[in-house]
Amino acid sequence: MAHSVTITSRIPSFEETAKFYGLSKADTNFVSGLFVSTTNLKRSGTSETRKGMFAAKRNTSRKTKSRDGKAA
Amino acid sequence: MTGKLRKLYNNAVFLNIPYDEKFSRLYLAYIVGLIHLGLNPCVTLHIPGGQRRLDKILDLIGNCRYSIHDLSRVQLDSKAPRTPRFNMPFELGLAVGVQKLVRRPHEWFLFEEKPHRVEKSLSDLSGTDPHIHHNTVEGVLRELGNAFVRRSEDEAFSLPRMLKTYRSVRNQVNKIKLQTGAQSLFESRTFGLLCTAARAASNH
Numbered sequence: 001m002a003h004s005v006t007i008t009s010r011i012p013s014f015e016e017t018a019k020f021y022g023l024s025k026a027d028t029n030f031v032s033g034l035f036v037s038t039t040n041l042k043r044s045g046t047s048e049t050r051k052g053m054f055a056a057k058r059n060t061s062r063k064t065k066s067r068d069g070k071a072a
Numbered sequence: 073m074t075g076k077l078r079k080l081y082n083n084a085v086f087l088n089i090p091y092d093e094k095f096s097r098l099y100l101a102y103i104v105g106l107i108h109l110g111l112n113p114c115v116t117l118h119i120p121g122g123q124r125r126l127d128k129i130l131d132l133i134g135n136c137r138y139s140i141h142d143l144s145r146v147q148l149d150s151k152a153p154r155t156p157r158f159n160m161p162f163e164l165g166l167a168v169g170v171q172k173l174v175r176r177p178h179e180w181f182l183f184e185e186k187p188h189r190v191e192k193s194l195s196d197l198s199g200t201d202p203h204i205h206h207n208t209v210e211g212v213l214r215e216l217g218n219a220f221v222r223r224s225e226d227e228a229f230s231l232p233r234m235l236k237t238y239r240s241v242r243n244q245v246n247k248i249k250l251q252t253g254a255q256s257l258f259e260s261r262t263f264g265l266l267c268t269a270a271r272a273a274s275n276h
Binding site: 002003004005006007008009010011012013014016017018020021022023027028030031032034035 | 082107109110111112125137138152173174179182200201202203218219220221222223239244247248261263264265268269271272273275
């Protein structure tokens with residue numbers, strides 16, 4: 001059986017990792033931007049879409065009511 | 073070395089692998105897998121010129137708590153004069169020396185592409201079972217998880233999560249190369265960016 005060890009140490013943070021590899025501030029910002037932007041886009045895309053869908057439904061229902069109201 | 077730096081090097085893994093384009097997928101898998109497991113890979117790419125390279129390599133191995141030696145490139149290379157690569161087995165010998173002779177806390181791991189081949193290529197290591205990765209990204213990630221065991225109840229260290237991190241970083245490789253102007257992944261600054269990107273992507 002191949003050799004193995006159990007790792008119990010905590011996971012280093014993003015900042016600690018950037019420091020360990022001697023990244024400049026610009027490179028650190030570049031790397032954090034790679035994933036933050038993707039995540040935010042995905043999140044905002046999902047939530048905005050949902051908001052948009054609900055908003056559209058609400059608007060439609062309001063308009064319908066209003067039209068219905070006027071028509072009534 | 074300061075106490076704080078020493079603490080960081082307790083998680084450090086000296087990565088002894090071939091630096092060639094055909095190996096770049098597995099190189100990225102090693103980086104991502106180790107970072108995902110909370111370890112810090114170190115490579116000789118980070119060694120600056122000026123001082124005697126061998127002294128720096130010895131320092132680096134001695135400062136790392138672990139080392140991985142991938143002996144999957146045992147064939148002759150294509151460039152004339154055709155030779156096998158001796159760097160990997162040589163650096164494995166240095167790691168064994170650090171552990172046995174210098175008596176620093178150091179554990180080394182043997183990785184290979186094919187089962188039973190190391191018994192022929194390096195018979196002095198008989199009795200040491202290598203981790204076999206079959207030249208696949210999945211194999212490297214799986215064997216890293218077998219070598220460095222994380223006791224965790226959640227799925228954070230599962231193979232699918234490691235593969236997900238790998239894919240996330242792989243999708244950013246071209247942007248990282250553009251940022252550094254690198255022609256290949258085997259450059260010092262690019263290596264630092266890949267490691268930090270893997271940390272950001274693993275998102276524990």
